[in-house]
Amino acid sequence: MDLTLQLNQQLKEITNTILESKEDLAKQRQITDHHIYTDETNVSLNFWREYLIEIYAHSISAELNKTFDQLEKWGKDVVNLLVNLQIPLDVAIEEIRFYRDSIGVIIKEEAKAKQFTFDTFYEVLSRYDLVVDQAVHWLSLSYSREHAATINAAEYSIQELAIPIVRVTEDIGVIPLIGELDTKRAQQLMDTALSEGAAFNLTYIIIDLSGVPIIDTMVASQIFKVISALKMMGIQAKITGIRPEIAITMVNLGIKFEDIFTYSSLHLAIKQLSK
Numbered sequence: 073m074d075l076t077l078q079l080n081q082q083l084k085e086i087t088n089t090i091l092e093s094k095e096d097l098a099k100q101r102q103i104t105d106h107h108i109y110t111d112e113t114n115v116s117l118n119f120w121r122e123y124l125i126e127i128y129a130h131s132i133s134a135e136l137n138k139t140f141d142q143l144e145k146w147g148k149d150v151v152n153l154l155v156n157l158q159i160p161l162d163v164a165i166e167e168i169r170f171y172r173d174s175i176g177v178i179i180k181e182e183a184k185a186k187q188f189t190f191d192t193f194y195e196v197l198s199r200y201d202l203v204v205d206q207a208v209h210w211l212s213l214s215y216s217r218e219h220a221a222t223i224n225a226a227e228y229s230i231q232e233l234a235i236p237i238v239r240v241t242e243d244i245g246v247i248p249l250i251g252e253l254d255t256k257r258a259q260q261l262m263d264t265a266l267s268e269g270a271a272f273n274l275t276y277i278i279i280d281l282s283g284v285p286i287i288d289t290m291v292a293s294q295i296f297k298v299i300s301a302l303k304m305m306g307i308q309a310k311i312t313g314i315r316p317e318i319a320i321t322m323v324n325l326g327i328k329f330e331d332i333f334t335y336s337s338l339h340l341a342i343k344q345l346s347k
Contacts, residue, residue, distance in 0.1 A: 079192065080133065082182075082186045082188075083132050083133035083196070084133045085182070085186075086132050086133070086178070086179060086182045086183075086196075087129045087130055087132045087133045087134075088129075089178060089182060090125065090128065090129035090132070090175055090178055091125075091126065091129045093178065094122050094125045094126065094129070095122065097121075097125050097171065097174055097175070098118055098121040098122050098125065100174060101121060101167065101170050101171070101174075113157055113159075116153065116157060117153075117157070117167070120146075120149075120150040120153060121167065123146060123149075123150075124146065124167075124168065124171065124207065125171060125175070127139060127142050127143060127146060127203075127207070128171055128175055128200070128203065128204070128207075129175075130142075131199070131200060131203040132179070132196065132199075132200065136199070136202070136203075139203055139206075140203075140206055143203070143206050143207050143210050144210050146207075146210070147207075147210030147211045147213065147214040148210075148214050150211070150214075151211070151214040151215050151217075151218045152218065154215060155215070155218050155222065161211075161212065161215050161216075164211060164215065165208055165211065165212065168204065168207050168208055168211060169204070169208070171204070172200075172201070172204045175200070176197065176200065179196060179197060179200060180193075180197075183196065183197075235247060235249065235257065235260045235261050235264050236248070236264070237264055237265065237268040237269070237272070237277070239272050239274070240342055241342075241346055243273075243274055243275035243276060244274065244275070244276045244277075244278065244342060244345055244346065245268065245269060245272055245274045245276070245277045245278070246277075246278045246280060246338065246342075247261065247264065247265060247277060247278070247279050247280065248280045248282070248283065248338075249261070249279065249280060249281055249283055249284050250283035250284070251283065251284070251285070252284070252285065252286060253284060253291045253294060253295075255290075255294075258291075258294035258297075258298075261279075261294070261295075261298055262294075262297065262298050262301060265277055265279075265298050265301070265302055265309075266301055266302065266305065269302060269305065269307045270305060274307055275306075275307065275308065276307065276308050276309075276310060276345050277302060277307055277308075277309050277310070278309075278310045278311075278312055278335075278338060278341050278342070278345075279295065279298070279299075279309060279310070279311055279312070280312045280313045280338045281311060281312065281313040281314055281318070282312070282313030282315070282338070283313075284313075284318075286318075286321075287314070287318050287321060287322055287327065288321075288325065288327075289325055289327060292322070292325075292327045292329075295311070296332075299332060309332070310332075310333055310334070310335060310341055310345070311329060311332055311333070311334040311335070312334065312335045312336070312337060312338045312340075312341045313337065313338060314334060314336075
């Protein structure tokens with residue numbers, strides 16, 4: 073038999089040996105991590121463990137490009153499961169690395185039984201290590217993307233809750249600001265004021281600053297921009313809740329609200345505008 077054909081046959085036999093041990097290998101990992109996961113989590117992870125072992129097994133005898141394509145798909149498929157189970161990335165990577173050693177032992181024993189030359193054994197093992205490294209890469213990449221998307225979605229939800237517009241009468245809406253107003257939140261203020269003001273067909277929007285700890289030139293500039301944009305839409309903006317210490321700071325900074333009508337309290341503003 074041609075040496076190349078013989079080697080390919082031997083590699084396929086190693087693949088089959090690993091596949092035959094798939095369930096035992098998955099259970100082996102389950103036993104070692106029982107102190108990390110609950111029984112329910114281990115059950116959920118068992119499927120993707122076996123799927124990963126299958127990819128590792130076929131990587132011994134299949135083309136690398138095909139294996140890498142499978143790993144990319146695997147990384148995308150399993151990342152949602154890992155994120156939903158709240159499994160940290162370092163723990164997930166340890167799952168992958170666990171099989172580097174256990175399957176590596178099988179490869180070593182099979183290579184010894186089949187009397188591989190040192191060069192052939194080194195080539196097979198190096199190829200397998202490359203596949204494991206690629207698995208770590210794709211999992212890390214998919215996990216990072218999914219985690220970033222989750223964080224961005226959470227931040228967006230928080231921003232929506234942080235800058236709401238409350239309709240108090242048919243033509244009056246209130247935007248209660250709480251906390252520091254940075255550039256990102258200022259843009260959210262602009263978007264909320266314009267979109268919701270138009271949607272509710274409001275005549276007045278009251279921007280309440282009672283919960284804003286600091287008013288500096290940047291914050292004042294952003295508020296002026298919002299007020300100007302609302303004016304162009306036919307909506308009058310009013311300011312309430314400027315505390316005495318904030319007023320003093322604004323005077324010292326030279327910030328003037330001369331063209332903007334302000335009220336000492338939200339209650340008073342609503343009372344006056346409702347007449």
